Amino acid sequence: MRKTLQTTTAVVLLISLALMGCSQRPSGGAASTPDNSKPAAAKPEASTAAPAAPAAAPSGDKIRLTIYSTMSETANQDVLKGIGNDFMKENPNIQLDFQFPGSEYENILKVKMAANDLPDVWDTHGWAIIRYGKFLADLKDQPWASNQTDTVKNVVTDKDGKVHALVMSEAKDGISFNADLLQKYGIEVPKTYNELMAAAEKIKTQSNGEVAPFFMSGIDNGMLGGYLDIYASPFYIAPKENFAQSLLDGKFDWNKWTPLAQNLLDMQKKGYINSDVLTAKRSDLPQRFAQGKVAFVMGAPSFADDVHKISPNIKIGLMAVPSIVDGDEPSFSGGERYTMGAWKDGKHLAESKKLITFFAKPENMEKIANVTKLPPGLKGVNSKHEFSDYYNKYVNNRVFPYFDRVYLPNGMWDVMCKTGAALLAGTVTPAQFSEKMKQEYERLRNK
Template sequence: MKKSFFSVMAIGLSLSVVLSACSTRPSSSSTGASTPAPANSPAAAQSSAPAPADAKASGDKIKLTVYSTISELPNQEMMKGIAADFTKENPNISVEFQFPGAEYENILKVKMAANDLPDVFDTHGWAVIRYGKFLADLRDEPWAKDLTDTIKPVVTDKDGKVEALVMSEAKDGISYNAEILDKYGITPPKTFDELMAAADKIKTGSNGAVTPFFMSGVDNGMIGGFSDLYATSMFISPATNDAQTLLNGTFDWNKWTPLAQKLADMGKKGYINKDVLTAKYADMPQLFAQGKVAFVFGAPSFADEVYKYNKNAKIGIAPLTSMVEGDGQSFSGGERYTMGAWKDGKHLAESKKLIAFFAKPANMSKIANATKLPAGLKNIESNHEFTAYYKQFESIRVFPYFDRVYLPNGMWDVMCKTGVALLAGTVTPQQFSDKMKSEYLRLRSQ
């Protein structure tokens, strides 16, 4: 997913022209249009001075630019609809959404380097670590006290600064085909050994017609995602863990070899689709709908695509299984969709006002039902097919994505590509570990 330096700069230059008047695991999409302003609104004021706190009283017209990682078109339209409601209440403020898709991260890096960020932007898992110094402190906003117990530590720095409103909280574990599990008398596994036993039962019982796990070598984030999820289960969630050594650079990378071996064994035993190297993520929903796939690692964000092929499909979700004896289950995640305010933006007061509008319970419910993810605020009602699951597992621990905390920037790509090579048989589990070590040390030194 990484682009060359020259591609990134080209994107940055083109954006600077388009946006000069203004202050990610996603697919590409159009940039979206501004929420229409009333026909009789005055023209936007072109001023380098900060806007008055009460812009309506001054008669100024303000445009807020919002960047989001949301990739699904219906959800983009849902966000624009909430912004349109905001403009109805605040006719002097228009809202322009940008949805850069797969280029989101690269574009934001260019804009950070230029210290020219959007008024409001999605922190996509990096609120504290990457974007903290660019974000306004939102701890005094009325909604801040209602951040969920699982998400509050993720978007709050060591000094208590709240970096962003979390509209949707990521909880990645295992999505499963409930009909297949029922057919073979399988209860959602709680340990990795139970998961492998279930995979063997499904493969054997179906004579290979059902693939226990679907992965894609083309969209290699599915393979990298397995390593990322289970690295947490092996090295972080157990009571005796390797969190500190990963942070201080002394981690023994030979410990990675057993994790790589488990992935290799899954491939050799036929638990992963045979066409893993050429399969695409887009192939999975139809196969899932046809009852040919049992488990998918991660959240059920593909559900609506499954329903297009089988409206009666039954999808369940479960926490990630434990890997170490004596440990419990967990989710990986934290921030999924957020709104943070650029601290140096010309319209900071209006940006906070917009974020507060999105934080209204009715709007948070609308977002939860559209994204099918738990809200980042307490006591938000939702009514979709996964609501009961999130309620059932609300006490399960949620750990930040492993690579976002314990690996230097650039290691995600290493995990994805080396995982593909492992399943292709061109690297061994030990060579996977050696590659992780060399790249970890190289990237930490940059």
């Protein structure tokens, strides 16, 4: 009996010590890794932290704020952390911990939402209202809130006037292009889809197939999904007579998706897409673009710096997405790109709001705009970078929220990307693509 009691006591003691060790782990898995490292598969958070400043000795007097960001480029991260360092100099009682989870970002945030244990501040990456709304504090009383740009205000402000996040960089995706090639072949910037396809034919023919009018990747199939998502708005949302309401109501006729899928397939069959589309990687793009072997790329010119490392003098342009329906005008897809929202139940909400307001200062917004090469989400920011003139040129063109974020249930992005790759691989027809969209739309919408 006594021996049993001693054994039980020892077991209880060991369990207590184990629990003490677990409770002392840093929240969010705080080990720092280089930008190009991959997070561990079993514990995706374990290698995602990126400290804002050199590690300091623990201090019970300091308030610690954790900030999650979707920024993946090292230059962008450095600017973000630099502004954070300036904030800590002004607020020595606050320590910032920036984390950049990379490809695991959404999975980590979904786990944290389920546990109601979110970062103090995080990047809502296009889902401020729909996905994160109930977890975010209302920022409408902040000094910068009335200064949001007209194109982004409604993206992060709900029908009750709640402002969910500061939009530091506003997404404005059109088509990036090699301006030198367009000049070489005497091509005006296309305004309609027919003009865009005519430009593609001219480039392919006059270059004897040496130049791929469009670059896409079937391995990094987000480029295929990006084409479909960006062109879905000119097809179904932008025209005066559109299908926005039927998509929202779940009554959309998915047979109407077939022409969009057919257009992508036709581009491949006509030789307008790089011939190795199924095996090419996104990382192949900068080299080919720099060599003058690519004319058009769907989306923002986020690859520009990598191109200029190879060919410093090449000129990269940006245009609105050419219209596809007669009588319509070119437009952009966009909304949130890099943002900051505050956890409404966070222990340091006042400090989180103070941090966000610091980032909203014009001089800080300017730094972020210049490094990301994107328009800022606040008015009165005097940013200047190589694409500023293009954004100014198209300032009056409409910007539609990303199609999948508004009109498709969560999970459909992956369907578009994978089925787009299957379409170009010849294992799915445009009509079967439409049927797949219908099935998955209904399944995920009713989930």
